[in-house]
Amino acid sequence: MKKIDLSQYRADGATETAIEDFSGFSAEDKERLLFAGIDVDNPSDSGAFMHLNHSGVHCKTHREGLEVMDIKAALEQFDGLPDYYWQLVDKDKDEFTKAAHDNLHGGYFIRAKAGTKVTEPVQSCLFIDKAGISQNVHNIVVVEEGAELHIISGCATAHGAKESAHLGISEFYVHKGGKLTFTMIHNWSDDTAVRPRSAGVLEEDAVFLSNYVLLKPVKDLQMYPKITLKGENAVARFNSVIVAPEGSYIDCGNRIEMQAPNTRAEIIARTLTTGGTIINRGYIGADAVPARGHLECKGLILGGGRIHAIPELDSDQDGVELSHEAAVGKIAQEEIEYLMARGLDEDEATSTIVRGFLNVDMEGLPKELQDAIEQQIDELDAGDAM
Amino acid sequence: MLEIKNLHVNIGDKEVLKGIDLVIEDGETFILFGPNGSGKTTLLMTLMGFGNYTVTEGQIIYKGQDITYAPMYERARLGIGMSFQRPPTIHGLKTSHLVRMCGQGRDVDVEGLAKKVNFSNFLDRDINAGFSGGEIKRSEMLQLMAQRPDLVLFDEPESGVDLENMALIGKTARNLLDGLAEGCTMKKAIKRSNTSGLIITHTGHILEYVNADRGQVMYNGKLCCEANPRDILDHISNHGYQECLRCLSAETGEILDLSSFNEAS
Numbered sequence: 001m002k003k004i005d006l007s008q009y010r011a012d013g014a015t016e017t018a019i020e021d022f023s024g025f026s027a028e029d030k031e032r033l034l035f036a037g038i039d040v041d042n043p044s045d046s047g048a049f050m051h052l053n054h055s056g057v058h059c060k061t062h063r064e065g066l067e068v069m070d071i072k073a074a075l076e077q078f079d080g081l082p083d084y085y086w087q088l089v090d091k092d093k094d095e096f097t098k099a100a101h102d103n104l105h106g107g108y109f110i111r112a113k114a115g116t117k118v119t120e121p122v123q124s125c126l127f128i129d130k131a132g133i134s135q136n137v138h139n140i141v142v143v144e145e146g147a148e149l150h151i152i153s154g155c156a157t158a159h160g161a162k163e164s165a166h167l168g169i170s171e172f173y174v175h176k177g178g179k180l181t182f183t184m185i186h187n188w189s190d191d192t193a194v195r196p197r198s199a200g201v202l203e204e205d206a207v208f209l210s211n212y213v214l215l216k217p218v219k220d221l222q223m224y225p226k227i228t229l230k231g232e233n234a235v236a237r238f239n240s241v242i243v244a245p246e247g248s249y250i251d252c253g254n255r256i257e258m259q260a261p262n263t264r265a266e267i268i269a270r271t272l273t274t275g276g277t278i279i280n281r282g283y284i285g286a287d288a289v290p291a292r293g294h295l296e297c298k299g300l301i302l303g304g305g306r307i308h309a310i311p312e313l314d315s316d317q318d319g320v321e322l323s324h325e326a327a328v329g330k331i332a333q334e335e336i337e338y339l340m341a342r343g344l345d346e347d348e349a350t351s352t353i354v355r356g357f358l359n360v361d362m363e364g365l366p367k368e369l370q371d372a373i374e375q376q377i378d379e380l381d382a383g384d385a386m
Numbered sequence: 387m388l389e390i391k392n393l394h395v396n397i398g399d400k401e402v403l404k405g406i407d408l409v410i411e412d413g414e415t416f417i418l419f420g421p422n423g424s425g426k427t428t429l430l431m432t433l434m435g436f437g438n439y440t441v442t443e444g445q446i447i448y449k450g451q452d453i454t455y456a457p458m459y460e461r462a463r464l465g466i467g468m469s470f471q472r473p474p475t476i477h478g479l480k481t482s483h484l485v486r487m488c489g490q491g492r493d494v495d496v497e498g499l500a501k502k503v504n505f506s507n508f509l510d511r512d513i514n515a516g517f518s519g520g521e522i523k524r525s526e527m528l529q530l531m532a533q534r535p536d537l538v539l540f541d542e543p544e545s546g547v548d549l550e551n552m553a554l555i556g557k558t559a560r561n562l563l564d565g566l567a568e569g570c571t572m573k574k575a576i577k578r579s580n581t582s583g584l585i586i587t588h589t590g591h592i593l594e595y596v597n598a599d600r601g602q603v604m605y606n607g608k609l610c611c612e613a614n615p616r617d618i619l620d621h622i623s624n625h626g627y628q629e630c631l632r633c634l635s636a637e638t639g640e641i642l643d644l645s646s647f648n649e650a651s
Contacts (some may be wrong), residue, residue, distance in 0.1 A: 164620025333437065334474045341434055341470075341489045342533060343462035352487070356512070
């Protein structure tokens with residue numbers, strides 16, 4: 001992995017003023033944002049949040065029982081959020097967590113109060129449109145007992161935002177019987193360095209569903225979110241779709257620790273390289289039974305690049321049920337010929353198979369977002385590699 | 387419709403077809419018999435244009451056009467369609483989506499066609515994922531109905547199919563070949579369509595459903611014994627392929643036996 005030198009990036013001076021409505025963004029920026037999951041022309045009925053460069057610029061909630069706040073405001077109002085702030089991630093873990101701790105720019109605090117079911121996704125966006133800066137954010141999501149929440153977290157850089165870095169701490173707390181769906185879409189540029197550090201904890205009967213989509217180039221991204229299943233019957237599921245064009249270096253994976261009986265864990269990753277490097281990690285560990293876990297990392301190499309799949313299963317429990325399926329391969333000639341026999345030429349057949357490969361069922365995505373993802377997958381096909 | 391001239395085909399270094407001559411007229415259905423390894427499937431795969439089958443000599447003329455070396459999709463677009471025996475699973479590709487693509491730009495009533503082969507419940511499933519033998523056949527029929535080929539290549543339509551499904555598949559194959567919609571008038575029925583068929587069969591069950599015009603036996607990469615398909619089937623049922631071999635040996639002067647046929651195709 002290339003070393004990220006934080007001193008290269010400016011961590012102050014990019015303060016922005018509040019943005020009441022998003023119509024002022026250029027068409028270009030709007031498209032960047034849409035591809036990061038944020039449809040600025042159709043604001044969410046639930047709530048919305050935007051952090052631009054070094055400042056929180058937009059914060060709205062339209063639902064009772066749903067709080068959407070800038071993290072700094074939340075820390076002030078709730079006495080430093082002692083139950084939630086830096087409880088799951090160690091601030092001394094590495095230079096990136098330290099930087100986020102010592103020089104916090106913002107981030108969101110989103111909480112669904114007990115029993116509140118927020119069906120429409122809350123849109124949150126972390127946007128960089130200035131060159132050479134680092135963006136240090138800390139996000140906290142709390143789903144109280146019996147509540148339901150879906151957050152779409154879009155992270156993007158604008159076209160001019162050269163050589164920037166994003167450091168993001170995220171902590172997820174899903175209390176008894178709560179359900180959190182967290183969809184994260186990254187739309188960086190080929191010179192962005194990205195270091196998210198995320199962790200979550202699930203109480204009894206809690207559910208955490210994570211969708212992650214990365215279809216655009218990124219210079220160097222490293223993340224390994226960890227979910228701990230603390231309560232009985234808790235369920236965690238990660239779906240990831242990752243594409244690495246030439247120049248991208250991506251080291252990412254998911255970790256689930258099952259610490260209570262009757263828990264379930266699933267990690268599904270589809271990775272595709274057309275010239276970049278993908279290290280695809282996955283870890284499921286079980287300290288209690290019954291516990292069922294399945295890990296699936298499948299990779300396609302198409303026109304160069306490297307995929308290194310590292311699936312891990314770990315348990316010392318009698319009766320545990322953990323499995324994994326890993327594959328790194330190419331498109332089968334047999335599949336191409338099957339489609340060619342139906343009249344598709346070789347390029348059409350290849351892109352149809354790739355689309356299918358990347359088509360992981362993601363729960364609860366709004367149609368606009370689903371369409372935007374499909375459009376991006378279609379655009380991949382235009383590349384020389386396919 | 388189709389004219390095959392002195393066709394020689396290799397799989398790797400091994401010659402599997404050793405000079406095939408065959409003409410199939412417009413609207414004609416031709417049945418190909420033969421034991422395992424005789425080269426029947428190789429002939430079908432070569433006609434469709436699969437990569438592993440190398441034509442070393444001869445010609446394939448389809449609708450007057452030389453397609454001997456044409457790419458597969460071009461043959462499909464010219465109107466050749468094939469039912470696969472063991473099609474691959476393509477994850478993430480819904481059956482309905484593939485059926486729509488089979489229409490090659492034409493509007494396809496996917497739901498309506500699926501009803502005809504009792505396949506509505508499978509449209510949302512990934513193509514061929516966990517399909518049983520009969521389900522694969524119905525899925526292949528459904529794709530062919532959407533594709534509407536002028537020349538249909540059937541690779542053992544009866545293999546792996548139970549009796550109940552056989553009737554449905556047989557009827558669908560007939561409709562594809564005869565171009566008959568259900569409840570079609572006699573007047574239309576008499577005016578037969580131009581669709582041609584080339585059917586490989588082991589058991590001959592398909593003969594109970596389709597109107598086959600001519601048939602031939604393939605042996606060791608060559609065609610022999612042209613006759614009415616039912617007569618061929620009767621003969622094979624009564625005497626087995628052993629009898630055909632003796633007949634062929636007498637014709638060519640070579641001593642042939644079944645053990646000389648390798649599982650090549």
